[in-house]
Amino acid sequence: MFHLDHDELFLPPPHGLQAHFQHLEAGNCRLCLYQNFEAAPQSHTLTPFLDVSYFKVPSGRVSKTPLGAAGMEFWAQRTKAHNYFLYYDNGKSAVKIPAQGVASRRSEDIAPTSVHVLYPPNNFKARACTVKRVKSAKQKGLQEMNLTWMKACHDEIVVGAKVLHYPATHFERLWRKYHHLGNFPAVRFGGELVVPASFHLEARDEYLKYSDKTTQQEKLKELLERAAFLSDEEVQSQLETGSVVSIDTVRESLRQGVWIPPRQLRPSLFSLLQRRPSKEAMERMQRMRRMPAEVLFEAVGLLKMESLDQGLQKVVEQLETRGWAACHLGLHGCLDARYGLEASQLKPKMSKGATVIENRVVDPTESPNALRGDWTLFMQEQGLTGPKGPAPTLTMLESALTDLGMQLDPRLRRSRLQLRITERCDGMLACYEEGGAYSAHLDNADGDGRVDGRVLTMVMYLNQNWDRRAGGELAIFEPEKGELGDEQVEGKLTWLKWYMVSPEANTLVLLLADRVLHEVRSAYAERYALSMWFCGQHAEYGGS
Ligand SMILES: O=C(O)CCC(=O)C(=O)O
Ligand SMILES: [Fe+2]
Secondary structure, eight states, X not given: OBOOOTTEEEEOOTTOHHHHHHHHHHTTOOEEEEOXXXXXXSSOOSOHHHHOOEEEOOGGGSOXXXXXXXXXXXXXXXXXXXXXXXXXXXXXXXXXXXXXXXBTTGGGSOEESXXXXXXXXXXXXXXXXXXXHHHHHHHHOXXXXXXXXXXXXXXHHHHTOEEEEOOOSOHHHHHHHHHHHOSOOSEEGGGTEEOOOOHHHHHHHHHHHOOSHHHHHHHHHHHHHHHTOOOHHHHHHHHHHTSEEEXXXXXXXXXXXXXXXXXXXXOOHHHHHHTSOOHHHHHHHTTSEEEEOOOBTTTTOOOOGGGHHHHXXXXXXXXXXXXXEEEEOOOOHHHHHHHHXXXXXXXXGOEEOOOEETTEEOOTTTOTTOOBOEEEEETTTTTOOSTTSSOHHHHHHHHHHHHHHHHXXXXXXXXXXXXXXXXXXXXXXXXXXXXXXXEEEOTTTTGGGSTTOEEEEEEEEOBTTOOGGGXXXXXXXXXXXXXXXXXXXXXXXXXXXXXXXXXBTTEEEEEETTTOOEEEOOBSSOEEEEEEEEEEESSOTTOO
16 A cells, blocks of 8 residues: 555666565565655646656765765755755655455554554554654654564665655646645644744745735746756756756656666676675685785875875776775874774774675675684774774774765766765774684675665775784785676686785775775784775666
8 A cells, every 4th residue: 555646656666566566575574665756847847757857866865975965955055944855755655455364453454644654553553643642652762662564675676666756846736736725834733743944834935925826926936946946057966966866767658658667776686796706716816916016105105185186086097997996195104103002902892703795694604705804893883983082093094084985976976987975884993813814705795785885995004014024915806807707707817916905004995895806815913904885876876
């Protein structure tokens, strides 16, 4: 059961509707919340399904980067209430109603709390009917309500399905709406709930300010154009910030009279998993040549602020052509000793590193790619952030790496990789004890099972005066042509090499998390590193 208004459409994922429902069924899902995308027209139209192909991305899906924030702000400053979406931004839910006979309490099975959310009743029904009850539910807290049916799912087959909302595409329609609604109150539930400022109220006020139809229409037209419409240049800039995507499946399907399915965002999970080399391939690879990697900016000594732009550009070029880059960060010399000390002091807090594939911790004996001998600690999870914490230098380093990731974002988007960073993960401090290693692996071979899984890895080494004879190199496997898993490449394994980076303080390695095979060679001394992963998407999100 699903409630859609006349200005909304349901867009199935690229995999098709049947596959989508089968997936929900297999996960025993009874409620699915579909995110809604809001139409951003370029001119007035009474046939928006045919004419509109740009949509605002739900706020939770806009990149948590400076560029993403600029995109949200672009929209916010267009309305008095500083809203991003003009209307609702919380999606709409569909629920599964069990067949008769399966559910004994059929009539009780679903309790709609609004047109947006429908709840299975065991948890909510009794509380959902009146405001008072909703309030007491809030006081009791979600935990007590035992919302076990609530599970997050980021698979493309779920997230790819969406609601397209076309609420404001023509001034005359807008006028008719507010003419019909008239002087509606800004409170609900008899005054208990005050409706916050919004475009909806701004439009009401604009309508009420004037008494003749022509002026009302003129004013609403201005408001609509100011708040919702995009010029060609604005389309381009908002596609860049990621606040807007192009979805032309509906338009094209209507124009051609046949269903044109949306594009798939990334290769199927199956083809991604193919990229995990077999045990035999791995053994062959181990015999490939090994040579020291070039570490960028080592001679310069300092990756100075004034040359940061050039430096980042060089890093992006390397990521484009080789999939990885090693560089010297050139921080002030006194920092090496401090972060080294902080890292070793945190050692007792670390736990054994584990490999997670499809949200499951992998038994290392099961998979040749999961043998790792490190001890790890996640910085924020352990509450280590902030200058007053036990690791101020590492905290600073973590935010510096975050900043680098954010600065790389617009450059990566423009590069041939067309990679968009959407957010960062918690920083991970790792220690390899003497003899510890991590066998060859891809950090994110299965896309993390998400639409926006980890795409970029950064590893910063923390070992002051590292003796190269102690080993512990990061070995990066570089296929000279094509990608790992390509048959052509597999057939020409002799062309391939490993590039070795010594884990010296201030050396930073960047690599594509879902493409570049790498391993940690065993060391004869304790070896520390700080890793950061950035999530993102390979192509424009949600477009179709
Ligand atoms: O410490 C390193 O050199 C890399 C570690 C690594 O590959 C990982 O944690 O995934
Ligand atoms: Fe790794």
